[in-house]
Amino acid sequence: MSIDEPGHDSHADNENIEKRGNGEFGNEDLVDVLLRVKESGELEFPITDDNVKAVIYDIFAAGTETSSTTIDWIMAELIRNPGVMFKVQTEIREKFKGSTTIGEADVQKLKYLKLVIKEGLRLHAPIPLIPRVSRQDTEIDGCLIPARAKVLVNAWAIGRDPQIWTNPEKFEPERFDNNPTDFAGNHFEYIPFGAGKRMCPGMTFGLASVELPLAHLLYNFDWKLPAGMSPKDLDMIERPAITAARRQNLELVATPYDGLSK
Numbered sequence: 366m367s368i369d370e371p372g373h374d375s376h377a378d379n380e381n382i383e384k385r386g387n388g389e390f391g392n393e394d395l396v397d398v399l400l401r402v403k404e405s406g407e408l409e410f411p412i413t414d415d416n417v418k419a420v421i422y423d424i425f426a427a428g429t430e431t432s433s434t435t436i437d438w439i440m441a442e443l444i445r446n447p448g449v450m451f452k453v454q455t456e457i458r459e460k461f462k463g464s465t466t467i468g469e470a471d472v473q474k475l476k477y478l479k480l481v482i483k484e485g486l487r488l489h490a491p492i493p494l495i496p497r498v499s500r501q502d503t504e505i506d507g508c509l510i511p512a513r514a515k516v517l518v519n520a521w522a523i524g525r526d527p528q529i530w531t532n533p534e535k536f537e538p539e540r541f542d543n544n545p546t547d548f549a550g551n552h553f554e555y556i557p558f559g560a561g562k563r564m565c566p567g568m569t570f571g572l573a574s575v576e577l578p579l580a581h582l583l584y585n586f587d588w589k590l591p592a593g594m595s596p597k598d599l600d601m602i603e604r605p606a607i608t609a610a611r612r613q614n615l616e617l618v619a620t621p622y623d624g625l626s627k
Contacts, residue, residue: 395420395421395424396417396421399412399416399417399420400417403416403417429574430491430608430610431491431492431571431608432491432571432574432575432578434489434491434608434609434610434611435482435485435486435489435491435571435575436575436578436579436582437610437611437615438485438488438489438611439481439482439485439489439575439579440579440582440588440615440617441599441601441611441615442484442485442488442489442536443481443583443588444588444589444590444596444599444617445536445596445599445601446536447596449481449536449538450583450588452477453477453478453481453538453583454583454584454587456475456476456477456478457475457478457580457583457584458584458622458624460474460475461584462624465625467577467580467581467584469573469576469577471580472573472576472577472580475576475580477538478576478579478580478583479576480538480539480541480542481538482572482575482576482579483538483541483547483548484536484537484538484540484541485536486524486548486557487524487525487530487555487557488524488525488534488536489521489603489609490520490521490524490556490557490609491557491608491609492520492557492559492565492607492608492609493519493520493521493603493609494517494518494519494520494521495517495518495520495556495559496515496516496517496518497515497516497517497518497563498513498514498515498516499511499512499513499514499516500512500513518556518559520556520557520559521609523553523554523555523556524555524557526554529554530554548568549568550564558571584622585621585622585625586619586620586621586622587619587620587621587622588617588618588619588620589617589618589620590616590617590618591616591617591618599615600612600613
């Protein structure tokens with residue numbers, strides 16, 4: 366129930382509300398757009414409520430679980446590699462000494478943090494198996510892949526191939542220092558986001574969702590394992606699912622960094 370004040374034009378307010386926003390038809394979000402397109406019936410292949418729900422589910426899953434999974438893996442690797450942890454925290458804390466917060470643009474100054482993230486994506490691709498469909502009959506190493514066959518590209522295995530990477534099982538961010546190999550789909554030996562015209566469209570958003578939270582975690586806190594645990598006790602096995610999260614939750618003790626008050 367709502368109560369209008371005397372002389373208050375609620376209709377005008379509602380009209381103003383409708384005019385706000387940057388959608389094609391005013392104050393629209395993605396769900397509005399999908400429903401409008403569905404109801405218009407203008408598409409050659411009409412979409413249904415199930416299609417709309419599937420798109421929304423994909424957005425939430427791809428935009429949150431993959432980022433949180435990547436941060437979890439990187440934190441686990443940093444705990445197992447204290448030298449890397451010290452180096453990346455030193456970079457962040459020296460760069461932002463005395464600051465109370467870190468902005469998204471500030472993260473671009475953190476060269477070593479970016480190397481840490483690249484190495485984390487190499488070892489632990491958030492989507493380890495990339496589905497594709499063969500467009501035509503293709504032969505690879507004597508194996509015939511018929512047209513329209515479903516193919517799973519193993520990005521996880523490619524990132525650990527000893528014929529491509531030196532010490533492939535080791536977490537070594539320095540391997541990407543002055544190395545032109547990137548994850549933008551230009552190098553097929555490193556495809557955590559896929560490649561080609563169907564590579565992950567949310568790559569930039571996904572990276573931002575990893576870089577900034579990770580920078581804050583490493584800047585504001587010191588991290589260690591609970592008493593009685595050692596790095597070798599960490600379970601580094603993947604959970605069987607579309608996204609390759611760790612099989613067990615990562616439990617760490619966070620201590621506020623005392624350098625923030627100095």
